Amino acid sequence: MPAIQETVDQVRQIDVDQYKYGFVTDIESERAPKGLSEDIVRFISAKKNEPEWMLEWRLDAYRRWLTMTEPAWSRVQYPKIDFDDLYYYSAPKSTSGPKSLDEVDPELLAMYEKLGIPLREREILAGVEGASDRRVAVDAVFDSVSVVTTFKEELKKAGVIFCAISEAIREYPEIVKKYLGSVVPVTDNFYATLNSAVFSDGSFVYIPEGVRCPMELSTYFRINERNTGQFERTLIIAEKGAYVSYLEGCTAPMRDENQLHAAVVELVALEDAEIKYSTVQNWYPGDKDGKGGIYNFVTKRGDCRGDRSKISWTQVETGSAITWKYPSCILRGDDSQGEFYSIAVSNGYQQVDSGTKMLHLGKNTKSRIISKGIAAGRSDNTYRGLVSAHRKASGARNFTNCDSLLIGDKCGAHTVPYIESKNASAVFEHEATTSKIADDQLFYCLQRGLSSEEAVALIVNGFVKDVIQQLPMEFAVEAQKLISISLEGSVG
Amino acid sequence: MLEIKNLHASIDGKEILRGVDLVVPTGEVHAIMGPNGSGKSTLSYVLAGRDGYDVTDGEIIFDGQNIVETPAEERAAAGVFLAFQYPLEIPGVATMTFLKAALNAQRKARGEDELTTPDFMRRVKAASEKLNVTQEMLRRPLNVGFSGGEKKRNEILQMALLEPKLAILDETDSGLDIDALRIVSEGVNALRSPDRSMLVITHYQRLLDHIVPDKVHVMSAGRIVRTGGPELALELEAKGYADYAGEPA
Ligand SMILES: Nc1ncnc2c1ncn2[C@@H]1O[C@H](COP(=O)(O)OP(=O)(O)OP(=O)(O)O)[C@@H](O)[C@H]1O
Numbered sequence: 001m002p003a004i005q006e007t008v009d010q011v012r013q014i015d016v017d018q019y020k021y022g023f024v025t026d027i028e029s030e031r032a033p034k035g036l037s038e039d040i041v042r043f044i045s046a047k048k049n050e051p052e053w054m055l056e057w058r059l060d061a062y063r064r065w066l067t068m069t070e071p072a073w074s075r076v077q078y079p080k081i082d083f084d085d086l087y088y089y090s091a092p093k094s095t096s097g098p099k100s101l102d103e104v105d106p107e108l109l110a111m112y113e114k115l116g117i118p119l120r121e122r123e124i125l126a127g128v129e130g131a132s133d134r135r136v137a138v139d140a141v142f143d144s145v146s147v148v149t150t151f152k153e154e155l156k157k158a159g160v161i162f163c164a165i166s167e168a169i170r171e172y173p174e175i176v177k178k179y180l181g182s183v184v185p186v187t188d189n190f191y192a193t194l195n196s197a198v199f200s201d202g203s204f205v206y207i208p209e210g211v212r213c214p215m216e217l218s219t220y221f222r223i224n225e226r227n228t229g230q231f232e233r234t235l236i237i238a239e240k241g242a243y244v245s246y247l248e249g250c251t252a253p254m255r256d257e258n259q260l261h262a263a264v265v266e267l268v269a270l271e272d273a274e275i276k277y278s279t280v281q282n283w284y285p286g287d288k289d290g291k292g293g294i295y296n297f298v299t300k301r302g303d304c305r306g307d308r309s310k311i312s313w314t315q316v317e318t319g320s321a322i323t324w325k326y327p328s329c330i331l332r333g334d335d336s337q338g339e340f341y342s343i344a345v346s347n348g349y350q351q352v353d354s355g356t357k358m359l360h361l362g363k364n365t366k367s368r369i370i371s372k373g374i375a376a377g378r379s380d381n382t383y384r385g386l387v388s389a390h391r392k393a394s395g396a397r398n399f400t401n402c403d404s405l406l407i408g409d410k411c412g413a414h415t416v417p418y419i420e421s422k423n424a425s426a427v428f429e430h431e432a433t434t435s436k437i438a439d440d441q442l443f444y445c446l447q448r449g450l451s452s453e454e455a456v457a458l459i460v461n462g463f464v465k466d467v468i469q470q471l472p473m474e475f476a477v478e479a480q481k482l483i484s485i486s487l488e489g490s491v492g
Numbered sequence: 493m494l495e496i497k498n499l500h501a502s503i504d505g506k507e508i509l510r511g512v513d514l515v516v517p518t519g520e521v522h523a524i525m526g527p528n529g530s531g532k533s534t535l536s537y538v539l540a541g542r543d544g545y546d547v548t549d550g551e552i553i554f555d556g557q558n559i560v561e562t563p564a565e566e567r568a569a570a571g572v573f574l575a576f577q578y579p580l581e582i583p584g585v586a587t588m589t590f591l592k593a594a595l596n597a598q599r600k601a602r603g604e605d606e607l608t609t610p611d612f613m614r615r616v617k618a619a620s621e622k623l624n625v626t627q628e629m630l631r632r633p634l635n636v637g638f639s640g641g642e643k644k645r646n647e648i649l650q651m652a653l654l655e656p657k658l659a660i661l662d663e664t665d666s667g668l669d670i671d672a673l674r675i676v677s678e679g680v681n682a683l684r685s686p687d688r689s690m691l692v693i694t695h696y697q698r699l700l701d702h703i704v705p706d707k708v709h710v711m712s713a714g715r716i717v718r719t720g721g722p723e724l725a726l727e728l729e730a731k732g733y734a735d736y737a738g739e740p741a
C-alpha cells in the first residue's frame with residue numbers, strides 16, 4: 001500500500017494543470033539554424049568532431065531520406081510535420097563536460113529534483129554513496145549532449161564502456177562501425193533514416209565477454225529546446241555471456257508547439273548474452289484540449305544474434321501526444337528469447353500506437369508479450385504486434401497476452417495482432433481481454449472510503465502489476481506514480 | 493444516529509423514493525422488509541451517497557449532520573457502511589490489499605494514523621477467522637470468483653474491520669446456506685453495540701430469528717408504510733405484502 005499512498009500524495013501535490021513537469025529551464029543553447037540540408041548534417045558532424053566515415057554515413061542516410069515518404073499505416077493522426085521548420089541540433093553552452101558535480105549547472109541539478117528522479121539516483125548525482133550495494137550509473141543526456149557521467153571508473157574496471165555515442169564514435173570507432181546500423185539499417189524506415197542523418201547524441205554501452213555489468217545503467221532524456229527535433233541514438237552491445245540492465249526515463253517541459261522525437265535504439269546480444277532494457281516515458285502529452293505535446297516516433301530493435309541470447313523490453317509509456325513505437329526482437333540465434341512487457345497509458349487526446357515484433361528466425365526460439373493498455377479521456381490506444389516464424393524456426397514458441405482497460409466511454413482501445421508462421425512446428429498463443437472500470441466498481445470503492453483517485457490507482461495498479469514486477473525496483477515506484485498522475489482527473 | 497425526513501430521490505428523472513421517514517436511534521437494529529422493487533436498495537444507495545441518485549427533497553441526518561450533499565467517501569469515513577446486495581468484483585486487487593487501502597483511507601480521512609502492517613494483519617486474522625474467511629480468499633482478487641455466500645461473508649468482514657457507526661445490510665442473508673447464515677448472523681450480532689446502529693434489509697423472517705431487530709419497517713412503493721416490533725416480521729411472513737400494495741413504482 002505505501003506505493004499507492006505515495007502515488008495519491010503525489011497526485012494531490014499537483015495543482016498546476018495536468019502536467020507537473022511543465023517548466024522551462026533557461027540554460028542557453030547553441031543550435032544549428034532551422035531546417036535540414038547537407039550543410040546542417042555537416043554542421044552536426046563537425047560540432048561533434050566526427051571522423052570522416054561518420055559524416056559519410058550521415059550524408060548517405062540524408063540522401064536516402066530525401067527519397068522517402070512518411071509512413072501512414074498506423075492509427076495515429078497528426079498535422080503534417082514541416083521538417084524544414086525544426087532545429088536539428090542544440091547543445092548546452094559548455095560542451096567540454098564538467099569534471100565533477102560542482103561544475104554541473106545548479107539549474108540542471110534542480111531540475112532533477114523537480115523531476116522527482118529517485119532519491120538514490122539523486123544521491124549518486126550528488127556524490128553520495130548509496131546504502132544499497134546495487135548502484136545506478138547515470139549518464140544524463142541533457143538536450144542532446146551528455147553533461148554528466150558518473151561511475152565511469154568502476155565501469156572501466158569491469159571493462160564496461162558506457163559513454164555518449166559521440167564519444168564512442170571518436171574513441172571506439174571499430175566497435176561503432178561494426179554495429180551501428182546493423183540492427184536498424186539506415187533505410188529501415190523514414191524516421192530511422194532521418195535519425196541516422198542527424199542524430200545528436202545518446203548512449204553507447206559495450207559489455208565485454210563474460211562480464212555481468214556491476215550496476216544498472218540509467219539515462220535520463222529531456223527535451224528542452226523550442227522546436228528541437230530530438231534524435232537520440234543508442235547502441236548497446238553485450239558480448240558472449242555478458243549481462244546488462246539498462247534503464248531509460250524521460251520527461252519534458254511544457255510547450256505549445258509539437259516536438260518531434262525520433263530515436264533509434266539498437267541492441268545486440270551475442271551468444272548467451274542478456275540485455276534488459278527498461279523505459280519509463282513521460283513526455284509532455286499536450287494540454288487538456290490536445291494542443292502541443294511530443295510526437296514520439298521511435299525505432300527500437302534488439303538482435304538476439306547469438307545462440308541462447310535473451311533480450312527483454314519493458315516499457316511504461318504515459319507521455320507524448322503521439323506514440324509510435326514497436327520495440328522488437330530478432331530471434332536469430334537458436335534457443336534465443338525475446339520478451340516485451342508494456343504498459344501504455346493514454347488520457348486526454350493522446351494517441352498511442354505501440355506494440356512489438358517478435359521475429360523468430362532460429363530454432364527453438366521463444367518469445368513472450370505482455371501488453372497492458374489503459375485508455376482514459378478521449379484517447380486512443382492501439383496495440384499492434386507481429387509474431388512471425390521463419391521457415392527454419394522449428395519449435396518456435398510465442399505467448400501473447402494483451403489486456404486493455406478503459407476508463408470512461410470516450411476513449412478507445414484496439415488490438416491488432418499479426419501472426420505469420422512459415423514453420424508448422426511453431427506454436428503461437430494469443431490472449432486478449434478488454435475491460436472497463438465500471439461506475440458500480442468505483443462506487444463500491446468510494447463506499448469503503450477510497451477517493452476516486454485512490455480507487456483508480458488501486459484498480460490500475462492491480463491491472464498493470466504483472467508488468468511493473470518486471471521493472472527494476474527504483475523504476476517500479478516511479479512508474480506507478482507516473483501512471484496515477486497520467487490518469488488524474490479521468491473519473492469523477 | 494440516523495434520521496431520514498421526507499426523503500425523495502429519483503434516478504434519471506424517475507422518482508423511486510417518495511417521502512421516506514425513518515428514525516434509527518443509536519445502538520438499535522432496525523429491519524426493513526418490503527416487496528421487490530419497493531426501493532429498499534435504492535434507499536441504501538442514497539444513504540451511502542451513490543452518484544446518479546438525485547435527492548429532490550428531504551434530509552438525511554446522520555450523527556446530527558445533514559449528509560445529503562456529502563460525497564460517498566466522506567460518508568464512509570464518517571461511519572456509514574453498506575453491505576451490498578450484489579458485492580462488486582475488482583480484478584487484480586487482492587482482497588487483503590483492498591481491505592488495507594480502505595481501512596487506511598478512512599483512518600486518514602479522520603486524521604488517524606495508518607495502521608502498521610502487523611497491526612493490520614492481527615485485526616484481519618481475528619475478524620476473518622470468526623467469519624470463516626480463509627487466508628487463501630484474502631489473497632485472491634476482491635470477490636473475483638467468490639461464491640455468493642463467500643461474497644456476503646466478505647462484506648461482513650469489511651464491516652467488522654471498518655467498525656462503522658451505521659451499517660446498512662442489504663439482503664446479506666440471500667444466497668447463504670444454513671451454516672453460513674448462522675456464521676454471518678453471529679458476526680453481525682458480535683458487532684451490535686450501544687454505539688452502532690444497523691439497518692437490515694431482508695425478505696426473510698429466518699434472518700431476524702438470528703438478528704433480532706428492535707423495530708421492523710415495511711417499505712412499499714418508495715415509502716415506509718408501517719413500523720412495528722419483531723412480531724411484524726412474523727405477520728408479514730404469514731400474510732405477505734398484499735395489504736401494503738401501494739401504487740406501483
Ligand atoms: N438505474 C435505474 N434506472 C431506472 N430504474 C431503476 C434503477 N435502479 C432501480 N430502479 C427501479 O427502482 C425501483 C426500486 O428498485 P430497488 O432495487 O431499490 O428495489 P428493492 O426494494 O431493493 O428490490 P429487491 O427486493 O428486488 O432487491 C425498481 O422499480 C427498479 O426497477
Ligand SMILES: [Mg+2]
Nearest residue numbers: 532533534577
Ligand atoms: Mg434490493
